[in-house]
Amino acid sequence: MKHIAKSWKALLVTAALTLPTMAFAADPGMVKGGMMTDHKGMTLYTFDNDAGGKSACTGKCAENWPPLKATEADKAEGKWSIIKRDDGTMQWAFDGKPLYYFVQDKKPGDMTGDKKMDKWHILQGPKM
Template identity: 40%
Template sequence: MATKSILALAALGAAVTLAGGCGADAGEPEATAHPTPAAASGAGMPAPEVELGTRGTALGTVLTDGAGFTLYRFDEDTPTEIHCTGPCAEIWPPSIGTPHGDGHLPGTLGTMTRPDGAAQATYDGSPLYRFAKDTAPGQTTGDGVKGTWHVVTVDAAHG
């Protein structure tokens, strides 16, 4: 009987940890986690292509993925290290693959290697993520979450 209680407490602790991951506030409904592409791509396999585009929003022109969903950057990432992993990457799925655009994107496209070995798309050196709570193209509900998540804006005058 004690073993069942310990297992139940462990499961509860794991659920609380997952809900409290990067960007989820305790008072917000739990995000619907999209499968993390990093787990599917695996190290050593060719990286898929990530189609990038733009969309006008109330926040300005933002970078989007091929399905029109807004892409975000995380302030805690650095030019050499990705910090959104584990439960964080379930709420903020990384854009896995090599980015390409239609030639009209003014920023620099690239990739960074995630801790699991997968290539994550970058724009102007920032790793790119979606937000699991954005349920339709053009939504920007992740902007400002925890003060560390921001839409990636695209400035046509950028050079």
């Protein structure tokens, strides 16, 4: 009986560790410390020059601020949406704001792009 109980505990621990990963595999963002991140913990940003659910960050801008790309298979719901960029690629948006990374953020939790040029901002998570 002890062996079965230990096996059951191991199964529960495995499920607890696996399910959150599976749940976020297709989800573009998570709330971490009040800010939105991707499923790897990388900070997501918005750009003040974007308007009407359209990205204004192209060319050299997009090299420094890579878009959070979406695929044809991705499905958006709630405040999440997917926009089509001028180059034909798809990009995630939250509450109508296209989302980006910053090339100088090297590891999860880095926020070096916040308030750059007073136009780039960390995406804040929903208030709980």
